[in-house]
Amino acid sequence: MKERNESTKIRSDPKVMNNKEKQIFEEIVRDSQKHKVTRREFMQFSMAAGLTMAAGASLWTNEVAASTPKRGGTFRIGLHDGNTTDSLDPATYQSVGQIQIAHTYSAYLTEITANNKLGPDVADSWEANPTATQWIFKLNPNATFHNGNKVTAKDVVASLNYHRGEEATSAAKALLSTVTEIRADGDGTVVVDLSSGVADFPWLMTDYHLTILPAKDGGGVDWESGIGCGPYKIVNHEAGVSTELTRHDGWHREGAYFDEVRFTVINDPNARQTALMTGDVDSITSTDLKTLALLQRNPDIAIDNTPSGSAITLPMFCDQAPFDNVDVRLALKYSINRQEIIDKIMFGTGTVGNDVHVSPNMPYYAELEQRPYDPDQAKFHLKKAGMDKLSVNLSATDSVYPGAVDMCVLFSESAKASGIDINVVREPSDGYWSNVWLQKPFCFVKWGARPTPDNMLSLAYAADAAWNESHWKNPRFNELLVAARAELDEAKRSEMYHEAQMLCKDDGGTIIPAFVNFVCARRKNVMHGPSVASSWENDGARAAHRWWFA
Amino acid sequence: MNDLVAIVVKRLGFGLVTLLAVSIIIFGAVELLPGDLAQAVLGQGATEETVRELRAQLGLDRSPPERYLAWLGGVFQGDFGQSLASKKDVASLIGPRFSNTLFLALYAAAIAVPLAMFLGIAAALYRNSWFDRATNVGTLTAISSPEFFVGYILILFLAIKNPWFPALSNVTPDMAFTERLNRLFLPAMTMVLVVTAHMMRMTRAAIINLLASPYIEMARLKGVPQYKVIVKHALPNAWAPIINVVALNLAYLITGVVLVEVVFVYPGIGQLLVDSVTKRDFPVVQACCLIFAATYILLNLAADVGAIVSNPRLRHRK
Numbered sequence: 001m002k003e004r005n006e007s008t009k010i011r012s013d014p015k016v017m018n019n020k021e022k023q024i025f026e027e028i029v030r031d032s033q034k035h036k037v038t039r040r041e042f043m044q045f046s047m048a049a050g051l052t053m054a055a056g057a058s059l060w061t062n063e064v065a066a067s068t069p070k071r072g073g074t075f076r077i078g079l080h081d082g083n084t085t086d087s088l089d090p091a092t093y094q095s096v097g098q099i100q101i102a103h104t105y106s107a108y109l110t111e112i113t114a115n116n117k118l119g120p121d122v123a124d125s126w127e128a129n130p131t132a133t134q135w136i137f138k139l140n141p142n143a144t145f146h147n148g149n150k151v152t153a154k155d156v157v158a159s160l161n162y163h164r165g166e167e168a169t170s171a172a173k174a175l176l177s178t179v180t181e182i183r184a185d186g187d188g189t190v191v192v193d194l195s196s197g198v199a200d201f202p203w204l205m206t207d208y209h210l211t212i213l214p215a216k217d218g219g220g221v222d223w224e225s226g227i228g229c230g231p232y233k234i235v236n237h238e239a240g241v242s243t244e245l246t247r248h249d250g251w252h253r254e255g256a257y258f259d260e261v262r263f264t265v266i267n268d269p270n271a272r273q274t275a276l277m278t279g280d281v282d283s284i285t286s287t288d289l290k291t292l293a294l295l296q297r298n299p300d301i302a303i304d305n306t307p308s309g310s311a312i313t314l315p316m317f318c319d320q321a322p323f324d325n326v327d328v329r330l331a332l333k334y335s336i337n338r339q340e341i342i343d344k345i346m347f348g349t350g351t352v353g354n355d356v357h358v359s360p361n362m363p364y365y366a367e368l369e370q371r372p373y374d375p376d377q378a379k380f381h382l383k384k385a386g387m388d389k390l391s392v393n394l395s396a397t398d399s400v401y402p403g404a405v406d407m408c409v410l411f412s413e414s415a416k417a418s419g420i421d422i423n424v425v426r427e428p429s430d431g432y433w434s435n436v437w438l439q440k441p442f443c444f445v446k447w448g449a450r451p452t453p454d455n456m457l458s459l460a461y462a463a464d465a466a467w468n469e470s471h472w473k474n475p476r477f478n479e480l481l482v483a484a485r486a487e488l489d490e491a492k493r494s495e496m497y498h499e500a501q502m503l504c505k506d507d508g509g510t511i512i513p514a515f516v517n518f519v520c521a522r523r524k525n526v527m528h529g530p531s532v533a534s535s536w537e538n539d540g541a542r543a544a545h546r547w548w549f550a
Numbered sequence: 551m552n553d554l555v556a557i558v559v560k561r562l563g564f565g566l567v568t569l570l571a572v573s574i575i576i577f578g579a580v581e582l583l584p585g586d587l588a589q590a591v592l593g594q595g596a597t598e599e600t601v602r603e604l605r606a607q608l609g610l611d612r613s614p615p616e617r618y619l620a621w622l623g624g625v626f627q628g629d630f631g632q633s634l635a636s637k638k639d640v641a642s643l644i645g646p647r648f649s650n651t652l653f654l655a656l657y658a659a660a661i662a663v664p665l666a667m668f669l670g671i672a673a674a675l676y677r678n679s680w681f682d683r684a685t686n687v688g689t690l691t692a693i694s695s696p697e698f699f700v701g702y703i704l705i706l707f708l709a710i711k712n713p714w715f716p717a718l719s720n721v722t723p724d725m726a727f728t729e730r731l732n733r734l735f736l737p738a739m740t741m742v743l744v745v746t747a748h749m750m751r752m753t754r755a756a757i758i759n760l761l762a763s764p765y766i767e768m769a770r771l772k773g774v775p776q777y778k779v780i781v782k783h784a785l786p787n788a789w790a791p792i793i794n795v796v797a798l799n800l801a802y803l804i805t806g807v808v809l810v811e812v813v814f815v816y817p818g819i820g821q822l823l824v825d826s827v828t829k830r831d832f833p834v835v836q837a838c839c840l841i842f843a844a845t846y847i848l849l850n851l852a853a854d855v856g857a858i859v860s861n862p863r864l865r866h867r868k
Contacts, residue, residue: 084643084825085591085635085834092591092635169604171592239636240825241817242720264720268812271718274705275815280718431585466597 078281082265084240091170103541106211106228132197142252146233153184158215172209197486231256257548283522309359309449315470317441318509327385334378335415353512378418396444399429470509651818655803658741670753689747701813756788789860797853
């Protein structure tokens with residue numbers, strides 16, 4: 001900071017500064033935001049830089065203080081997708097409401113940071129043996145439950161075991177299928193043994209089901225009492241209506257700037273936006289895309305439009321005619337106009353997909369050439385498959401994604417140019433997951449974001465996966481998937497995933513038109529850091545932990 | 551008077567039989583819906599293995615008659631069972647929400663019934679005047695618009711453009727009475743607008759119907775002023791149809807408010823029912839539907855009793 005003292009004088013109004021002045025000014029502000037500079041130092045620097053006392057003071061309040069986290073206030077969030085049937089039982093977590101509340105009152109072994117990296121939560125550090133078949137997690141010694149008890153290895157073991165074993169009905173069971181044993185080593189260390197190497201295992205611990213809860217004496221975990229070890233403790237919880245929380249003073253981490261947090265379930269998009277505009281809530285987890293442009297015009301409201309790893313997929317059964325022919329699959333992949341879908345159906349709030357279920361914000365994302373909308377290429381592949389024209393049924397329902405049926409109709413229109421006739425079948429939304437998905441050879445699916453390629457690809461693309469939605473069985477891909485899973489050498493691993501992604505793109509049975517953005521809105525007095533996590537709505541569901549009031 | 555008690559007792563008995571029949575129909579209807587709770591709760595995460603395990607844990611693997619009888623057995627002992635999804639007591643789940651619904655219904659009724667009666671009588675009194683026409687057009691417009699639309703319009707003008715009333719009706723149990731009235735003003739007004747027309751038109755029609763009777767003409771001929779003709783001579787004989795339509799609308803205020811609840815984010819029983827049907831949470835669905843059915847039965851009974859009490863000919867039948 002020294003050289004700034006003799007630097008050029010800068011004018012007090014940022015609007016009339018020249019570039020160099022602006023740069024210096026921004027640097028001072030940035031340093032202050034990172035707590036490198038106190039208010040007193042800031043004033044000294046500003047005065048030395050030629051600002052008057054008053055101008056410096058107003059800069060501090062306007063620019064710096066607003067972006068420096070400070071404590072206080074009640075943060076009110078309007079939640080979408082909350083139901084009266086939602087339970088606090090982590091095995092049943094499914095709705096956005098449950099996930100948001102879980103991240104606020106409870107904690108996980110690891111977290112996805114605001115920059116989409118892996119960071120510590122209840123676990124302080126972790127290490128693997130060379131084959132990645134054993135993982136050792138060291139727990140944060142300061143982590144405590146809301147009842148004052150320390151979080152011990154015993155609690156962690158019980159919490160993870162709750163999702164595995166014969167009796168478990170958890171949706172996270174498949175995730176932990178490689179785990180053979182979880183044991184406590186003293187109070188502060190947890191050892192996990194795996195049947196085969198998983199280099200991403202610490203990433204898997206961020207899964208929203210795997211909350212750390214107090215162990216029960218007779219075995220199992222106590223989720224009924226609502227005691228967690230997260231930044232806020234539950235004061236009042238009425239499922240599908242509202243949840244009130246207050247700061248957990250013994251929390252082991254930095255953040256939790258709000259004194260209180262209140263979730264209100266507002267399922268109606270219109271009511272949600274109204275509540276935000278009238279100031280009844282400070283933030284909402286989803287906006288209505290059709291009226292997004294209007295909401296953006298409101299001067300009190302800021303929109304967080306965050307690209308995510310949540311993908312729309314159109315899986316085709318690769319073991320069933322006509323999709324068993326790779327050229328038919330390619331013809332269909334060339335017949336979809338992805339940009340048009342994003343513009344018209346998603347109102348611009350999406351990222352173009354490339355038939356690979358790895359989004360740009362995931363680790364090991366390979367930058368492959370984007371597949372264009374090209375009816376001529378499609379015709380070429382169709383001819384190669386020995387066909388002039390093709391007629392297929394595509395099943396969809398709007399409850400999976402609002403606009404799903406329209407999206408398929410648009411696909412059908414764009415495919416006509418290449419002689420492909422897609423008949424869109426509107427399926428009932430009740431029981432779609434049981435009766436259509438994995439049953440019909442070509443259907444519309446939306447996936448929640450998964451943190452790593454291995455996680456996603458093992459779940460829905462591995463040959464033997466229960467959810468291999470496209471019945472795709474490519475030997476080379478499966479070989480790569482298994483090898484990369486246990487590979488701890490980053491460079492080698494990266495290379496393997498590159499090849500695997502190419503196989504998905506050119507041979508795979510899934511069309512991925514787009515990745516969905518999370519579009520959340522907040523009042524302008526709610527502040528957050530320069531980046532928000534893309535794992536869930538509202539900064540990876542950690543808005544209460546990371547955000548603050550200006 | 552003893553006759554009346556006998557009628558009430560008899561009707562209550564029939565009511566119980568009706569409730570039993572309703573419970574069988576509801577159970578059958580929920581069974582007919584595709585999928586079950588295990589699939590709904592697990593959603594995309596439902597593998598065959600976990601679904602089977604969850605069904606076994608919840609007792610969903612038993613045959614339908616077996617499950618129905620088990621539920622019925624519990625009900626006869628005053629136990630409505632537990633919600634399958636949240637594992638909470640059905641009674642404790644429904645209790646606070648039903649009292650919220652009742653509160654809103656009574657709030658709306660306390661405004662709508664006097665308003666409708668007043669407008670109806672006044673419209674009959676000034677039949678075919680501009681007032682009559684304006685009232686008719688106004689109330690009919692309100693009833694012809696869907697509730698959520700009326701709600702949005704009220705929010706736009708009374709909460710956003712002029713921030714006089716809160717747009718969200720998120721009440722808490724410890725909220726003061728006046729605060730509660732303020733929070734619920736917009737949803738109550740929405741429902742008032744929706745139900746007033748029916749009651750007002752019925753009042754007007756019932757009175758006008760009587761105005762052609764000879765005894766009304768007699769009253770007029772002897773020089774009774776028009777308002778007295780209506781209030782003293784016509785109205786007493788018009789009570790029966792009016793009471794009937796009021797009872798019908800009260801029942802609607804309790805059972806038909808799901809959309810209003812959604813628009814104003816009010817934690818009433820309608821939202822609970824919708825969520826429970828989506829998840830196939832049978833004990834909750836059953837309890838909600840029985841409450842609705844009982845509401846209709848009791849209000850109909852009240853209407854009939856009211857009609858009998860207001861009509862001496864029915865009271866002293868030979």
